[in-house]
Amino acid sequence: MLQKYTHDTRILLAIDCIIFGFDGEELKLLLIKRNFDPEKGKWSLMGGFLNETEDLEEGAKRVLNELTGLENVYMEQLQAFGEITRDPVERTVSVCFFALINIHAHDSELSRSMNGYWFNFKDKPDLIFDHNKMVNMALSQLRYKAALHPLGFELLPEKFTIPQLQKLYEAIYDMHLDRRNFSRKIISTGLLIDTGEKNENSATKKAMLYQLDAEKYKNNFNDFHNFISDFKW
Amino acid sequence: MLQKYTHDTRILLAIDCIIFGFDGEELKLLLIKRNFDPEKGKWSLMGGFLNETEDLEEGAKRVLNELTGLENVYMEQLQAFGEITRDPVERTVSVCFFALINIHAHDSELSRSMNGYWFNFKDKPDLIFDHNKMVNMALSQLRYKAALHPLGFELLPEKFTIPQLQKLYEAIYDMHLDRRNFSRKIISTGLLIDTGEKNENSATKKAMLYQLDAEKYKNNFNDFHNFISDFKW
DNA sequence: GCAAAAGTGTTACCTCTACACCCATGT
DNA sequence: ACATGGGTGTAGAGGTAACACTTTTGC
Structure with missing residues (x-):
């Protein structure tokens, strides 16, 4: 040196x-x-x-x-x-x-x-x-x-339900989100794979468990989405 | 200490x-x-x-x-x-x-x-x-x-035309933008003040000179816009 | 059967995109 | 007058928000 x-x-x-x-x-x-x-x-x-x-x-x-x-x-x-x-x-x-x-x-x-x-x-x-x-x-x-960007998944278990993901986003932004619209947005990313399993923890109707499509997640991480459109920054 | x-x-x-x-x-x-x-x-x-x-x-x-x-x-x-x-x-x-x-x-x-x-x-x-x-x-x-965010203005003179601003965005993203849609997007931010003057440099029709509404710029800098919607990241 | 949570469909609205026309200016 | 660049309008497509109904499960 x-x-x-x-x-x-x-x-x-x-x-x-x-x-x-x-x-x-x-x-x-x-x-x-x-x-x-x-x-x-x-x-x-x-x-x-x-x-x-x-x-x-x-x-x-x-x-x-x-x-x-x-x-x-x-x-x-x-x-x-x-x-x-x-x-x-x-x-x-x-x-x-x-x-x-x-x-x-x-x-x-x-x-x-x-x-x-x-x-x-x-x-x-x-x-x-x-x-x-x-x-x-x-x-x-x-x-x-x-x-x-689809960052939130990092905070969830490997297999998770869409309602769990929604709760996470609601916690991050401290606001309420519409169940149906949120679900549609997330599904439309194409990043989720239906595991065929159901969440056994739920007290009522059991939700479907998804996991990340790891390949797509890596490749599309920088794609733009709009998960939270009306948040006041 | x-x-x-x-x-x-x-x-x-x-x-x-x-x-x-x-x-x-x-x-x-x-x-x-x-x-x-x-x-x-x-x-x-x-x-x-x-x-x-x-x-x-x-x-x-x-x-x-x-x-x-x-x-x-x-x-x-x-x-x-x-x-x-x-x-x-x-x-x-x-x-x-x-x-x-x-x-x-x-x-x-x-x-x-x-x-x-x-x-x-x-x-x-x-x-x-x-x-x-x-x-x-x-x-x-x-x-x-x-x-x-309305960041591009920093790269322009105090008074500037919308076509100039568009050229700047086209340079930053290395892509072509539609004149009419760009103009509408920028105007709709409400950040521009019409100075009443015209750009004397132009060889043909002289474009209107705008300047930033400094107060709004400061207060709304963190507002979300979507100036460039179809850019491939 | 009822309450609570989860899945799905529909409609109105709004934004964005793609396009055409007109105006001002210098040559 | 014509070429060039600038300003504005509009219709169609696509996305978003707001909403209601049905299904599953535990008690």
Whole structure:
């Protein structure tokens, strides 16, 4: 390797993860109680520092795994946050990722690590530093993307019913959707495969279980849809 | 300030700017010939390093200003790029911004600094490091946002005609748009104010000059539109 | 049998697209 | 007058929203 650059400001790079979950009813946010100063005891996003030997995505996955045991989770970079005084200890730039996970499918990993606590998104506490801002931006981004791309599936079990999917979208946008129109929109994407099975959990009529057409999902992920047409941004 | 964190990886933070311009006909990209090693003499994005005393947005504005003389330009963070080997000199994480500027309105600043060269986007040369990837992502992001929000105005003079705006959109998406439908879509946003003036440059019928309703633009920027409905993403 | 949840069909409305015509200007 | 570019109108297609009815299941 050549000689290093002469510029002398080298900065601590944090990684923070906004982890969204869904339990079938409510949109959730995974938070952790900070166990070191400053702000010890306050709620915080899952975070860590970037190492020399990993790139940003690897770092984000590592941080997530170390704190929750989770693996193979949908993650996407939000953006970098760099206010000078965002961390009182020292100048730190944080690169934020948001992750989508299906809570029930990952119960075991999560309970094993016991580091985090799932808040209903609506009841989330005040967070340290600029984490509130990060979370708000992540929600905007989630809403933005999920309205246009078939992102929501990441928060559901492998096999799911259309009413479950609708509940998820209603939780994300905090609004009511018409059952019949929603169903038609989703079916018309062609992304769902009828498994032939029925949901045994339902107390009344059992709903059909679908699963993603993985191939189509990958290839058509960037197609535009309009799942949520009258949402007020 | 408290004691610093014990984590010991502190990283050089680069800032790179993807600068889009429009000259009335073609979408342009402002590049610079790198005048230091490595890759001296090759084309590169406008870039620099983050200083201790500035946050990311300030840094991006400073870098842009130092290299081009430009001020008061629309800028938005794209994302951070952190591949370990992205810069052969040393580990560097780059936070990317993209900027939109109206070339003619900034002729004087730009010619004074003479650091950059405007390429037609389609003819852009191969760039150093991961800058090609950054540019491609920035174009995607520009297309994405400009299809849904009234972003394009940033690339035009203060007073502009609807045909000019259409040419801009055609350049961004590299496709032909229907004159009449485009005009109706734009007018229906209610963002344009008829100045009563006419474009004197036109060789034939002079087109009406509009300007942005600044108040509405600010307040309704996040409203959803659908300026480009049949673009293949 | 009844309540609750799930599946499906229909209609009115609205938006978008594709197209044709007219107007203003310079040569 | 004619070529070129700009402004506007309209009919048909397609998509969306609002609505009602039927089916399945547990009690």
